[in-house]
Amino acid sequence: MSKVKYYYDPDTLSYRKIEPKKSRRYRNIGLFVLGAALFGLVSLVFLLNTNLINTPAELSLRREVNNYELQFELLNKKMEQMEEVLANVEERDNNIYRLYFEANPIPEEQRRAGFGGINRYKSLEGFNNSEMIISTTKRLDIIKKQMAIQSKSLDEIAKLAEEKEKLLMAIPAIQPVSNENLRHMASGFGWRSDPFTKARKMHRGMDFSAAKGTPIYATGDGKVKRADNNSSGYGKHIRIDHGYGYMSLYAHMSNYNVKKGQKVKRGDLIGFVGSTGRSEAPHLHYEVWKDGERINPINFYYGSLSAKEFENMLKYASQENQSLD
The missing domain is CATH 1.20.5 (Single alpha-helices involved in coiled-coils or other helix-helix interfaces)
Structure with missing residues (x-):
């Protein structure tokens, strides 16, 4: 009033x-x-402009934003787990897989390389949660890049494994004459007495004494390079090119079971023991070549002999006796 x-x-x-x-x-x-x-x-x-009073629409948007923030938090936790798994795979890749297949490890700087050049996250700037969104997006992009590098690496490892398997099958790794058909190991690799001149001579193979017609087997996968009687002293002989610098030679045969250009697998029957060429008695003269040099075949029998059998062979092969060719 x-x-x-x-x-x-x-x-x-x-x-x-x-x-x-x-x-x-x-x-x-x-x-x-x-x-x-x-x-x-x-x-x-x-x-x-305060949170004291909100409209229903604002309350709904706020709940939606809170939900998005929660989803981003869960996404980051999942990415942490992915990074741990990926790091474990990368470690095995460098220190186990590539080490086994003798391949160079992928440099850490290549795996962790960032994204240079233009700002690829410019469209995400200017929002209330831009920092969180950009950080999460960048982290996801890095994981995607690391996974792409790792996927490419595993493809390379798969090829190396396939090549390694081919290499293991190609290496001459079994005895060319089976033990049940073998009379004895006549002569090994090294200095031996020549059966014709009696002079001391380097014997660059191994002689397996066996009856004429005894089966001879390919010691590794490969392709028949020669199957003829056109090499002095070897008589009827076969040469198998195994690839990777390896070649095996089988001499003084009585007959062939393969022909030039034919592909063979380890253990395939390729011919029969004989005494053709410069030979004193029926036997197989067997040689292994690596990069054009003849090497001791006794180092390649891990695929067919037991430890005891290998020990006996090593004993006889080391004796300086008379060769059969």
């Missing part, structure tokens, strides 16, 4: 009530309404 004001009237010697002007009253009311409106507007702007 507004206060009533009075003034002293000297003419009547009494107090008279002051009647406010209507224009002034309207002005005061207008100022009050205007002030209230401004106060309400300022209060509304303030409230809209």
Whole structure:
């Protein structure tokens, strides 16, 4: 309730009530309404820019944003697990797989190389959670790149494994005459007495004494390079090119079971023992060549002999006796 004001009237010697002007009253009311409106507007702007009051739409968006943040957190935890698994695979790749197949390990700087050049995350800038989104996206891109490098490496390992298997099958690794058909190991690799001149001579193969017609087997996978009687001293002989620098030679045969250009597998029957060429008695003269040099075949029988059999062969092969060719 507004206060009533009075003034002293000297003419009547009494107090008279002051009647406010209507224009002034309207002005005061207008100022009050205007002030209230401004106060309400300022209060509304303030409230809209705080979390004190949210509209249903804002509350829904806030829940959605919180859910996205939770999903990003879960995604980062999953990426941590992926990084651990990937690191384990990379370690085995470098220290086991590539070591076994004698391949150079992939350099760490190549595996961890970043993304240079343009800013590929520019479109993700300018948002409230840009830092989190860019960090997660960049981390995911790095994992994808590392997985691509590792996938390529494993493809290479698979090829190396296939090549290694071919190499192991190609190396002359079995005895060319089976033990049940073998009379004895007549002569080994090294200095021996020549059966014809009796002079001491380097014998660059191994002689397996066996009856004429005894089967002879390919000692490794390969391709028949020669099957003829056109090499001095060897008589009827076969040469098998195994690849990887290896070649095996089978001499003094009585007959062939393969022909030039034919592909053979380890253990295939290729011919029969004889005594053709420069030979004193039926036997197989067997040689192994590596990169054009004849080497001791006794180092290549791991595929067919037991430890005891190999020990006996080594004993007889080491004796400086007389060769059969």
